[in-house]
Amino acid sequence: MLALGKLLELTLAGHEPAAKIQLTPEGARLRWLAEGALEITPPVASDSGLDLLLSAGIHGNETAPIELLDRLLHAIARGELKPRARMLFLFGNPLAIRKGERYLEQDINRLFNGRHELQVGAEAMRACELEHLAAGFFSKPGRTRLHYDLHTAIRASKIEQFALYPWHEGRVRSKRELARLNAAGIDAVLLHNKSSTTFSAYTYSQLEAEAFTLELGKARAFGQNQQVNLDRLEQRLHCIIEGSEPDVDDAGLDGLQLFAVAREIIKHSDAFQLHLPADIENFSELPVGYLLAEDLSDTRWEIEEQGARIIFPNPRVKNGLRAGILIVPVDASELG
Ligand SMILES: O=C(O)CCC(=O)N[C@@H](CCC(=O)O)C(=O)O
Ligand SMILES: [Zn+2]
Numbered sequence: 001m002l003a004l005g006k007l008l009e010l011t012l013a014g015h016e017p018a019a020k021i022q023l024t025p026e027g028a029r030l031r032w033l034a035e036g037a038l039e040i041t042p043p044v045a046s047d048s049g050l051d052l053l054l055s056a057g058i059h060g061n062e063t064a065p066i067e068l069l070d071r072l073l074h075a076i077a078r079g080e081l082k083p084r085a086r087m088l089f090l091f092g093n094p095l096a097i098r099k100g101e102r103y104l105e106q107d108i109n110r111l112f113n114g115r116h117e118l119q120v121g122a123e124a125m126r127a128c129e130l131e132h133l134a135a136g137f138f139s140k141p142g143r144t145r146l147h148y149d150l151h152t153a154i155r156a157s158k159i160e161q162f163a164l165y166p167w168h169e170g171r172v173r174s175k176r177e178l179a180r181l182n183a184a185g186i187d188a189v190l191l192h193n194k195s196s197t198t199f200s201a202y203t204y205s206q207l208e209a210e211a212f213t214l215e216l217g218k219a220r221a222f223g224q225n226q227q228v229n230l231d232r233l234e235q236r237l238h239c240i241i242e243g244s245e246p247d248v249d250d251a252g253l254d255g256l257q258l259f260a261v262a263r264e265i266i267k268h269s270d271a272f273q274l275h276l277p278a279d280i281e282n283f284s285e286l287p288v289g290y291l292l293a294e295d296l297s298d299t300r301w302e303i304e305e306q307g308a309r310i311i312f313p314n315p316r317v318k319n320g321l322r323a324g325i326l327i328v329p330v331d332a333s334e335l336g
Contacts, residue, residue: 112198
């Protein structure tokens with residue numbers, strides 16, 4: 001196997017490879033760009049015209065997606081998977097991955113879309129570097145741009161595998177991309193309704209990629225991801241990479257559940273209290289009238305929306321950050 005296929009090993013060890021460029025026997029070029037960053041260029045004659053960015057480890061303890069990218073890279077470096085797409089593999093937060101932590105000082109997924117410029121520290125610098133790597137990768141005109149930022153969630157979920165679709169003024173949601181996700185085993189998509197500071201929001205709004213955060217199960221340590229079944233996503237990625245994907249069309253949305261953000265719950269102070277059981281699952285329904293949270297100055301978050309559900313409830317985030325999202329079901333007409 002080509003040594004650059006061992007990007008995860010290099011990243012875990014903090015090693016810079018001596019040889020930065022290697023070729024597979026079929027002529028695909030692997031190029032190490034920076035820590036945790038590898039570009040793959042297919043031979044010109046077989047290039048499908050797709051630029052595919054796959055990132056994982058933006059949160060360092062979310063290891064199942066890191067293992068998935070590692071398997072894909074090994075397959076490419078062994079010549080078993082023959083890329084026809086240009087690709088960029090990124091392991092987002094190497095420092096946190098090495099420690100098995102979500103982040104060290106700052107959550108990188110709150111530092112994109114330029115927010116890193118207002119911060120100091122290693123994670124702000126890494127967010128800046130990731131933006132540059134993604135911008136360089138998606139700079140070629142006339143190509144199709146797709147970014148999947150792969151995550152796992154802190155808690156269990158009533159819907160195990162779901163996607164979050166960023167928002168940008170004037171952009172129309174792609175039904176074809178939703179059908180593709182459906183075919184990849186994603187059961188639900190949450191439509192954001194404002195800009196944000198996540199990696200997928202950056203590539204969607206600034207780099208004109210189709211971009212999604214994918215939540216693929218519950219976060220566990222390396223080697224303990226047997227319960228996270230990534231088979232359908234992995235098969236679909238093989239097809240996308242090899243340019244052999246069965247047709248997906250707008251009609252393929254059957255069974256895909258859609259939700260929209262109703263409200264983001266922001267923690268303003270140390271007095272913030274979230275009134276939910278510690279083991280509540282993502283997508284749990286909350287009845288109208290339920291007192292969800294309280295904060296300073298008599299701030300009360302009471303459920304007003306019919307069919308509201310909670311995702312990512314987390315009272316331990318830093319003040320000023322999102323401590324949960326209230327979502328409501330919507331139908332496909334909301335896609336525009
Ligand atoms: O499980 C949790 O509480 C958080 C899971 C997580 O990291 N989710 C992403 C979602 C990003 C998005 O909104 O696209 C995050 O919060 O960064
Ligand atoms: Zn995450």
